[in-house]
Amino acid sequence: MLDIFDILISAGFWAATLRIVSPLILGTLGELICERAGVLNLGIEGIMTMGAMCGWMWVYMGGDLWSGVLFAAFVGALFGLLHSSFTVYLGLSQHVTGIGITLFASSLSYYVFRMLLPNATTPPKIVPFQPYEIPLLSDIPVVGEALFSQTPLTYLALLLVPAVWYVLYKTPVGLAVRMAGENPMAVEAQGINVLSIRTGAVMVGSAFMAVGGAFITMSAFDAFYFGMINGRGWICVALVIFASWRPGKALIGALLFAGLDALQVRAQQMAGAIIPYQFFLMLPYILSIVAMVIMARRASYPQALLTPFRRGERT
Amino acid sequence: MQIELREHIAPWRIALAPVAAVAVSLLLGSILILWVGASVSEAYLLLVKGALGSSFALTETFTRSIPLIFTGLAAAIAFRARFYNIGGEGQLYCGALAATFFGTGLVTLPPLLMIPFLMLVGALAGGAALAVPVLLKTHLKVDEVVTTLLLNFVILLFVGYLLEGPWKDPMSMGWPQSESIIDEGVFPKLVDKSRLHFGLLFAVIGSVLCWAMMRFTVWGYEIRAVGHNPSAARFSGINVNATVIRTALISGGFAGLAGVSEVAGLKGYLTLDISPGFGYTGIAVAMLAQLHPMAVILSALFISMIYVGADSMSRAVNIPTYIADVLVGLSVLSILVSVMLTRYRLRWR
Structure with missing residues (x-):
């Protein structure tokens, strides 16, 4: 027990938690934006893979890091456009479209990677984002080391939480997005185009997801591996439900989750001899399921989630 | 663009939907083949040959299905x-x-x-x-x-x-x-x-x-x-x-x-x-x-053909084997649209 306490007060643990949480925050916010507008985006796993590959490849080919992030976001938005042309404009099954996009986007990422680097046996590396120590604040013991010596993308992810909250709850655009997910007829009655609002939300959300994927290859690691997203996208979908579709709760849920994940890695080093490592690796997935079960009863789904909107049609 | 329900769903449309979806997927996939610099017709021919061209290939395709x-x-x-x-x-x-x-x-x-x-x-x-x-x-x-x-x-x-x-x-x-x-x-x-x-x-x-x-x-x-x-x-x-x-x-x-x-x-x-x-x-x-x-059964045979054929095709013309997964992903998306078009018609106005 004492050991776990030691872990909890170590700066390394908190730094790791923030590193793990960044792609989860980005993915969860992205999924949240889509679902708030009424569109389930199961393309997330594939879009994150795509973002991871595109951002990394951009830098490997000589681009700089930030334009790589932008490129990943752009490609993510394109896949969002593909998803919304299917689910929003044609009203096709959001489940199947999402799965299709995940299959397509992740295999396309691998194809492009192999295509551009046919002979890479050991994955080539880039120079990733370096930790940026915020002056003064990073000098605070433990907290400073953990919180204020992160890579810029982590700060970006953390700042996007209040930003998304502000846009969703305090601006007319956010109101329209939320309304498109609750009562699209009412949006239409206001003279706002539901289809455009939903498409925009899915594109922005997908861009977030792609940046979340890019974080993994450009900040957490420095190379692109096959299968490196490893279910993170699906965990984000679970986190959105856990968060009851609220950005603030999404941050808390993601932090809780990442903290347990970081703890798990450290516990593995201590108890690895007794408990096989696979059981530690299972924990994140089992935790996500448990989290969903706990929250499912209280979950207040956006009312129009999964329902396509066709103008002039009564539902 | 308006989406209207068709009054009659013609059986030939339902039968044609997967064919159209596959055709569209292969067409889109050919962009990736062109990017490698290979000839599309040659690549697809190799794919079919690799999956159906010999008795060994045939049994492999059936096994994979x-x-x-x-x-x-x-x-x-x-x-x-x-x-x-x-x-x-x-x-x-x-x-x-x-x-x-x-x-x-x-x-x-x-x-x-x-x-x-x-x-x-x-x-x-x-x-x-x-x-x-x-x-x-x-x-x-x-x-x-x-x-x-x-x-x-x-x-x-x-x-x-x-x-x-x-x-x-x-x-x-x-x-x-x-x-x-x-x-x-x-x-x-x-x-x-x-x-x-x-x-x-x-x-x-x-x-x-x-x-x-x-x-x-x-x-x-x-x-x-x-x-x-x-x-x-x-x-x-x-x-x-x-x-x-x-x-x-x-x-x-x-x-x-x-x-x-x-x-x-x-x-x-x-x-x-x-x-x-x-x-x-x-x-x-x-x-x-x-x-x-x-x-x-038919669709499993078809997809298994793509996987088995893509293996031998990629060996012959240096196209990454992931082409098979890309084609499968594309076919999920295109079948959604083609099935929808059997039930609905799009009207542009």
Whole structure:
């Protein structure tokens, strides 16, 4: 027990938690934006893979890091456009479209990677984002080391939480997005185009997801591996439900989750001899399921989630 | 753009939908082939040759289609009831686990009983793997998509643990693999000197039974009713939850059979890579078959042809093998649109 306490007060643990949480925050916010507008985006796993590959490849080919992030976001938005042309404009099954996009986007990422680097046996590396120590604040013991010596993308992810909250709850655009997910007829009655609002939300959300994927290859690691997203996208979908579709709760849920994940890695080093490592690796997935079960009863789904909107049609 | 419901759904449109979807996928895939600098016609010709060009290739294509028929049926029946079982991969491994557990010496029966016994326990294990997600859905309203997806990872890690720990074959030179299935449990070969085994027959029988159930039985009717309109089904006295649970168990059972046939039919032992994503590809198979159990056979054969053919094509013209997965992903998307166009017409104004 004492050991776990030691872990909890170590700066390394908190730094790791923030590193793990960044792609989860980005993915969860992205999924949240889509679902708030009424569109389930199961393309997330594939879009994150795509973002991871595109951002990394951009830098490997000589681009700089930030334009790589932008490129990943752009490609993510394109896949969002593909998803919304299917689910929003044609009203096709959001489940199947999402799965299709995940299959397509992740295999396309691998194809492009192999295509551009046919002979890479050991994955080539880039120079990733370096930790940026915020002056003064990073000098605070433990907290400073953990919180204020992160890579810029982590700060970006953390700042996007209040930003998304502000846009969703305090601006007319956010109101329209939320309304498109609750009562699209009412949006239409206001003279706002539901289809455009939903498409925009899915594109922005997908861009977030792609940046979340890019974080993994450009900040957490420095190379692109096959299968490196490893279910993170699906965990984000679970986190959105856990968060009851609220950005603030999404941050808390993601932090809780990442903290347990970081703890798990450290516990593995201590108890690895007794408990096989696979059981530690299972924990994140089992935790996500448990989290969903706990929250499912209280979950207040956006009312129009999964329902396509066709103008002039009564539902 | 306006979307209008067609008054009559012409049968030729339904039959043509998958053909159109495949054509569109191949057309889009050709962009990737052109990018490599290869000739599209040559590449696709090599693909077809690699999958159908010799008796060896043919048996390989049939062999690869066996797990795809099973996982395709699993997806088809579940999606019919609008139960989105994306956990075929995990259920496949559960079936494989059961076959390995009972088949490596724990139980010895004459072959005529042993093979059906292994299939039974495999199907039960596959169904059991889906029991938690379906009960969570029916009783606690937990979305099944995410739970089935996440369980795939849990089950795969568990298999990894067994194969590196208690189940590891001491004679395997350090590879994480189980002991071999006893001879009584191994599926006989369908064609001599090939890898094609009796699993194909079982898969076809499975499709026929599944089709007959959907077409002629009350269960099948209830599944279709629940899938079409759950509240109408409830009003007409159908127990929706019971139907969803039953469907899920059957679906998981089929996915479990895929695992049994890979272990007892093809490999002879369990490894961590018996499935390169058959569970996920099964969704593509089911969609391409428009969720029809008999059409699943054809669409599984087609997708297996793409995989087997892409292997030999990529060796010949240096196209990454991932082209097969890209084509499969594209076909899921294009079949959605082409099926929609059988029911609706687009009017531009």
